[in-house]
Amino acid sequence: MLRNASLFLCAGLLLFAVACSDQSTTAAAVDxxxxxxxxxxxxxxAWARDSGAKDAEKFAGYYADDGSLxxxxxxxxNGKEAIKAAVKGMMTDPNFALSFQGTRAEASKGGxxxxxxxxxxMTVSDPKTKKPLTDKGKYLTVFKKQADGSWKAIADMVxxxxxxxx
Numbered sequence: 683m684l685r686n687a688s689l690f691l692c693a694g695l696l697l698f699a700v701a702c703s704d705q706s707t708t709a710a711a712v713d714x715x716x717x718x719x720x721x722x723x724x725x726x727x728a729w730a731r732d733s734g735a736k737d738a739e740k741f742a743g744y745y746a747d748d749g750s751l752x753x754x755x756x757x758x759x760n761g762k763e764a765i766k767a768a769v770k771g772m773m774t775d776p777n778f779a780l781s782f783q784g785t786r787a788e789a790s791k792g793g794x795x796x797x798x799x800x801x802x803x804m805t806v807s808d809p810k811t812k813k814p815l816t817d818k819g820k821y822l823t824v825f826k827k828q829a830d831g832s833w834k835a836i837a838d839m840v841x842x843x844x845x846x847x848x
Contacts, residue, residue: 719796722796749836751840780805787799797823802818802820804819818843821838822839
């Protein structure tokens with residue numbers, strides 16, 4: 683009987699100790715937000731460098747298979763293959779140039795999503811005059827950590843600073 687009472691007492695103390703353990707230490711140990719933001723900033727920097735190659739396949743490779751691209755005055759482009767087809771037309775333009783840089787990023791506590799806000803400059807040919815036309819604006823991109831640990835864009839929205847009809 684004394685042996686059973688000791689066993690129950692030990693089990694009870696163990697449960698009490700587990701229940702009273704400091705959960706904040708455990709949560710802080712798995713907080714990867716700073717590392718996630720750095721990883722996405724690195725991905726964005728590589729993406730910006732690679733955009734200069736005018737390679738639609740490489741450019742679209744930064745999107746998740748089910749990613750979406752939201753361009754001004756156009757329907758949503760869904761899926762990596764559709765994005766590749768859309769940017770291929772732009773990238774074949776002899777005047778095409780794109781530069782962008784993130785200015786702010788924030789990671790989710792769960793370690794699976796990062797949002798990035800930044801600015802861009804893009805030059806394309808004016809459809810009427812064929813002369814270079816430069817647009818400046820801002821963007822919001824949401825990145826999701828993939829099963830292999832890489833970060834891919836799942837939503838990428840571009841917003842021009844040009845006045846309508848310019």
